Amino acid sequence: MKRRHLIATGATLALGGAMPARAQAGWVPTRPIEIVAHNGPGSGPDVFARALVSTLEQERLNPVRMQVANRVGGGGATAMNYIMDKRGDPHVLGVWTSLWLSLPLVQAEARALTTDMTAITRIAIEPALLVVRTESPHRTLADLIAAARARPGALRQSGGSPTARDNLVRQLLMVSTGTRWSFISFPGGGERLSALLGGHVDLMIAEPSEAGEQVRAGRLRVLAQVTEARLPGFPDVPTLREAGFPITDVVQARGLVAPPGIPAEAVAYYQGLFQRMSQSATWQKYLEDNQFQGAWLSAADTATFFVAYQDTLRGILQEAGVRVVR
Amino acid sequence: MEVLGGLGNGFAVALQPINLMWCFVGCFLGTIVGILPGLGPAATIALLLPLTYGMDPTGGIIMLSGIYFGAKYGGSTTSILLNIPGEASSVVTCLDGHQMARNGRAGAALGIAAIASFIAGTFGIVALTVMAPPIAAFALRFSSPEYFALMVLGLSLVVVLGGNSLMKALLSLLVGLWLTSIGTDLFTSQSRFTFGSSFLISGIDFMIIAIGVFAIAGVLESIKAREENTALPVPGTLRELLPSRAELKACRFAFANGSIVGFLVGVLPGAGSAIASFIAYGIEKSVSKHPEKFGTGVPEGVAAPEGANNADSGGALVPLLTLGIPGGGTTAILLSALVLWGVKPGPLMMIESPQVFWGLVASLYIGNLMLLVLNLPLVPLFAQILRIPLYVLFPIIFGLSLVGAYSVSDNVMNLVLLAGFGLVGYVMAKLDFPTAPLILGFVLGDAMERAVRQSLTMSQGDPAILVERPISAVMLTLAALILLTPPAMSAWRRHTKHQKGSPS
Numbered sequence: 001m002k003r004r005h006l007i008a009t010g011a012t013l014a015l016g017g018a019m020p021a022r023a024q025a026g027w028v029p030t031r032p033i034e035i036v037a038h039n040g041p042g043s044g045p046d047v048f049a050r051a052l053v054s055t056l057e058q059e060r061l062n063p064v065r066m067q068v069a070n071r072v073g074g075g076g077a078t079a080m081n082y083i084m085d086k087r088g089d090p091h092v093l094g095v096w097t098s099l100w101l102s103l104p105l106v107q108a109e110a111r112a113l114t115t116d117m118t119a120i121t122r123i124a125i126e127p128a129l130l131v132v133r134t135e136s137p138h139r140t141l142a143d144l145i146a147a148a149r150a151r152p153g154a155l156r157q158s159g160g161s162p163t164a165r166d167n168l169v170r171q172l173l174m175v176s177t178g179t180r181w182s183f184i185s186f187p188g189g190g191e192r193l194s195a196l197l198g199g200h201v202d203l204m205i206a207e208p209s210e211a212g213e214q215v216r217a218g219r220l221r222v223l224a225q226v227t228e229a230r231l232p233g234f235p236d237v238p239t240l241r242e243a244g245f246p247i248t249d250v251v252q253a254r255g256l257v258a259p260p261g262i263p264a265e266a267v268a269y270y271q272g273l274f275q276r277m278s279q280s281a282t283w284q285k286y287l288e289d290n291q292f293q294g295a296w297l298s299a300a301d302t303a304t305f306f307v308a309y310q311d312t313l314r315g316i317l318q319e320a321g322v323r324v325v326r
Numbered sequence: 327m328e329v330l331g332g333l334g335n336g337f338a339v340a341l342q343p344i345n346l347m348w349c350f351v352g353c354f355l356g357t358i359v360g361i362l363p364g365l366g367p368a369a370t371i372a373l374l375l376p377l378t379y380g381m382d383p384t385g386g387i388i389m390l391s392g393i394y395f396g397a398k399y400g401g402s403t404t405s406i407l408l409n410i411p412g413e414a415s416s417v418v419t420c421l422d423g424h425q426m427a428r429n430g431r432a433g434a435a436l437g438i439a440a441i442a443s444f445i446a447g448t449f450g451i452v453a454l455t456v457m458a459p460p461i462a463a464f465a466l467r468f469s470s471p472e473y474f475a476l477m478v479l480g481l482s483l484v485v486v487l488g489g490n491s492l493m494k495a496l497l498s499l500l501v502g503l504w505l506t507s508i509g510t511d512l513f514t515s516q517s518r519f520t521f522g523s524s525f526l527i528s529g530i531d532f533m534i535i536a537i538g539v540f541a542i543a544g545v546l547e548s549i550k551a552r553e554e555n556t557a558l559p560v561p562g563t564l565r566e567l568l569p570s571r572a573e574l575k576a577c578r579f580a581f582a583n584g585s586i587v588g589f590l591v592g593v594l595p596g597a598g599s600a601i602a603s604f605i606a607y608g609i610e611k612s613v614s615k616h617p618e619k620f621g622t623g624v625p626e627g628v629a630a631p632e633g634a635n636n637a638d639s640g641g642a643l644v645p646l647l648t649l650g651i652p653g654g655g656t657t658a659i660l661l662s663a664l665v666l667w668g669v670k671p672g673p674l675m676m677i678e679s680p681q682v683f684w685g686l687v688a689s690l691y692i693g694n695l696m697l698l699v700l701n702l703p704l705v706p707l708f709a710q711i712l713r714i715p716l717y718v719l720f721p722i723i724f725g726l727s728l729v730g731a732y733s734v735s736d737n738v739m740n741l742v743l744l745a746g747f748g749l750v751g752y753v754m755a756k757l758d759f760p761t762a763p764l765i766l767g768f769v770l771g772d773a774m775e776r777a778v779r780q781s782l783t784m785s786q787g788d789p790a791i792l793v794e795r796p797i798s799a800v801m802l803t804l805a806a807l808i809l810l811t812p813p814a815m816s817a818w819r820r821h822t823k824h825q826k827g828s829p830s
Contacts, residue, residue, distance in 0.1 A: 040368075040369060040372070040735075041369050041372035041373050043372075046372070047662065050376070054376075070736070071736070072735040072736065072737075073525060073527075073528055073735045073737050074524040074525055074526075074527040074528055075509075075510050075527040075528045077524040077527050078524070078525070078735075078737065081524065102515075106515045106516065107510070107515075107517060107524075107527060108517070108522070109517060109520055109522055109523060109524040109526075109527055110524060110527075111524065153786055154786070156783070156784055160512075161510075161512055161515050162513065162514060162515050163515050182783050182784070182786070183783070184470075184780050184783050184784060185512045185513050185776075185779075185780070186596075186776075186780070187512055187776070188595065188596075188652070188654075188658075189652070189658075190595040190645070190651045190652040190653055190654075190657075190658070191595050191596050193651055194465070194466055194468075194469075194595050194596075194645070194649075194651055195469055195470075197466050197649065197651075198466035198467060198468070198469055199466075200469035200470070200784065201784075209665065212672075213650050213670050213671065213672025213673065213674065213675075214649075214650070214672060214673065216670075216672070216674060217672055217673035217674045219673060289665075289666075322514060322515060323514070323516060
C-alpha cells in the first residue's frame with residue numbers, strides 16, 4: 001500500500017495552504033510556488049517535480065501550495081529562459097538536470113545560463129550500468145576494452161545525444177585506455193535497448209530502471225556500474241574504479257534552481273526545506289523505487305558543482321570533437 | 327493451449343464490474359481526447375496517472391490503455407468533419423475523409439472510420455494475443471539499415487500520393503524533408519536552421535504543420551472560393567447517414583491492408599502510427615483500380631489509414647508487454663505507470679504478473695467493442711455539426727486550430743508558425759502543389775536521416791550495409807518497384823496504343 005501515498009498530487013494539493021511553516025529566520029513564501037519542469041507531463045523532469053511536491057505534502061513540509069508548470073520547448077531552453085526572466089522572484093523554482101548544464105555549452109541560441117541562476121540544491125543522482133548482451137563474449141570490462149584495442153572502431157555503443165552521460169563515460173574510457181569504439185545515437189530509450197538486445201550494437205550505458213529487468217531475465221549482463229559505490233541491487237558487480245578503470249565520475253544529477261537575484265534568506269529557506277525533504281522516509285522510498293541515489297548538496301556546494309561539472313563536460317566534449325560555444 | 331487458458335483467465339479479470347467500469351471510463355476519456363486537437367493520449371495519461379496510484383494495477387492499466395485506444399478512435403472525427411487532425415495518426419484521414427464530408431458523406435466517413443478501427447484494432451489485439459513473443463523477436467532483427475529501407479519504401483509512395491505532376495510532388499517532398507531537419511541534430515547536438523532562435527531548438531511540431539496545411543489552408547481556400555452554399559450538405563435520413571453497402575464493399579481490401587500494415591509497423595519501436603497510416607494509404611492507392619479518385623473522397627482512403635493507426639496500437643503493445651521496450655511516447659508512459667504500480671515490465675512480466683498481462687489483453691477486446699458501440703451512435707450526431715452555417719463553422723475551425731497548435735507546447739510562437747503554414751498550404755493549393763508529400767517528407771525524413779547515419783556509423787562508413795541485409799534488401803526492392811511501375815506502365819500503354827493505332 002506504500003505506493004498509494006507515493007504521489008497523490010491533485011487531491012491533496014489544496015490542503016497544503018493551511019500548513020504552518022516551521023520557524024525560519026527572515027523569509028517565508030507568501031504565495032504559491034511554481035516549480036518549472038522543462039518537459040511535458042510524464043517526462044523524467046516532470047515526474048521528478050511532481051514527486052517533490054507530493055513528498056513535501058505528505059511530510060507536511062510545504063508552507064504554501066506548490067504547482068508544477070511544464071514550460072516545454074527549445075530542448076529545455078524555454079524553461080531556462082523563463083527562470084532567467086523571473087529575476088528576483090523567490091516564488092519560482094526550476095528542476096535542473098544535467099541537460100541544463102550541457103545545453104548552454106553547445107547551443108549558441110541558449111541565452112539563459114544555469115550558472116547565472118541561483119543554485120538551491122542538488123537532490124539526487126541517477127546511477128548507470130554498463131551492459132552487454134548475455135550472448136556477448138565479453139565477461140568483464142577488461143575483456144571488452146581488450147576487444148576494442150584489438151579492433152579499433154569495430155565495437156558499437158548505443159546511446160543518446162553526444163552530450164549525454166553515456167557518451168561522456170565512453171569518451172573518458174577511450175581516452176584513459178587509448179582505445180576507440182563507435183557511438184550510435186538513438187532518440188528513444190526503447191530504440192537504444194532494442195539495438196542492444198537485437199545484437200546490432202555491443203554495449204550500452206543504461207539506467208538501472210531500464211536494464212534491470214533485462215538483467216534479471218538473463219538477457220543482459222552488467223560489466224560495471226557507473227557509480228562511486230556499488231548499488232544495493234547489484235552487489236556482485238564492480239564499479240568502474242573496481243574494474244580497473246578509474247575515470248572521472250560523470251554524475252547525472254537533478255536538483256533545484258531559483259531565478260537570479262533572489263534574497264539570501266530565501267535561498268537559506270529553500271535549502272533547509274529540501275534538506276528536510278531529502279531526509280524524509282517518503283523521499284527515501286521514492287529514491288529506492290526509482291533506483292536513484294540521494295545526493296543532497298547545499299546551495300553553495302551546488303553552485304560549485306555546476307561550475308566543476310561544466311568544466312569537466314567542456315573538456316570531454318572538446319576532446320570528442322563536439323563544437324563548444326561557451 | 328496456454329494462450330486460451332490465459333485469455334480465459336484474462337476475461338474473468340476484465341469482466342469484473344469494476345474493471346468493466348474502468349475500461350468504459352478509459353474509452354470514453356480517450357474518445358474525447360482524440361476529438362480535441364492538440365491534447366494527445368500521452369499527455370492525458372500522464373496527467374491522469376496520479377489518480378490511478380490507489381488503484382489495482384490491472385484496473386489502472388485497463389483504464390489507461392482504454393485512453394490510448396480511444397484517442398486513436400476519436401482522432402478521425404475532427405479530421406473528417408473539420409479537416410483538423412485530432413492526433414498525428416489521423417492526419418492522413420483528412421485527405422479523403424474531409425472530402426467525403428464535403429460531398430455529403432460525413433456520416434458514412436465517420437462510420438467507415440469506426441468500422442475500420444474496430445476491425446483492424448481487433449486484428450491487432452488478436453495478433454498480440456497469439457504471436458506476441460515471435461513477433462517481438464522478429465522486431466529485434468530490425469535495426470537502422472532496416473529502418474532506412476522502411477523509410478525509403480514510405481518515401482517512394484510519393485509517386486502515388488502526388489497529384490498530376492511528379493515534379494511538383496517531389497518539390498513538395500523536399501520542403502517537407504527540409505522542415506524536418508530544423509532543430510537540434512541528435513548526432514552532434516548542433517542546431518540546424520534555427521536562425522538564432524531558441525524556440526526552434528526542438529524543431530517544429532508535426533501537428534502544427536498538419537493543422538496549418540490542412541485546416542487553416544482549407545478554410546482560406548473555401549473563403550476564396552466564395553462558396554454559394556452557406557452550409558455543407560448533410561443528408562436527412564438516418565439511412566443515408568450510414569455507410570452504404572457499396573461503400574463498405576469498396577473497403578474490403580482496405581480493412582485487411584490497414585490491419586496488417588498497422589500491426590507490423592506498430593511492432594517496430596522506431597516507427598510510429600503516422601508512418602503506418604501513410605504506408606497503408608499509399609498501398610491502398612497503388613493497388614486501386616481508380617487511383618485518380620483518391621483525394622476526392624473515396625471510402626477506402628479513410629478505411630486504410632484509420633485501420634492502420636488502430637492496428638498500430640496492438641502492435642506497439644507487443645514490445646512493451648513482452649520485452650519491456652516502449653515504442654513511442656504513449657507506451658513509454660504506460661511503462662512508467664506499470665513500474666509505479668509495482669509491476670515489473672520486462673521479459674518476465676508475462677510469467678510473473680499473468681493477471682495484469684492477460685487482464686489487459688482481454689480488456690482490449692472488450693474496450694474495442696465498447697468503442698464501436700460508443701462511436702457508432704455518435705455518428706449521426708457529429709454529422710449534424712456540418713449543418714452549422716459556414717460563416718459560423720469557419721471561425722470554429724480557426725479557434726480549434728489555434729487551441730490545438732498552442733497546446734502542443736503552450737507557446738505563442740506556435741500560433742505564428744501555424745499562420746505561416748496555413749499560408750504555405752494555401753499558396754501550394756493555388757499553385758496546384760500537392761501537400762501530402764510535404765507531410766510525408768516531414769514524417770519520414772527525420773527517421774530516415776537518423777537511420778542512414780546510424781547505419782553508416784555501424785559499418786564504419788561502408789554504404790553496403792544499407793542493401794546487403796535481407797530484410798532491407800526486400801524492402802528496397804519493393805520501393806524500386808513502386809518507383810518504377812508508373813513510368814513502366816505508361817511506357818507499356820503508349821507502346822500498346824501505338825501498336826493498336828498502327829495499321830497492321
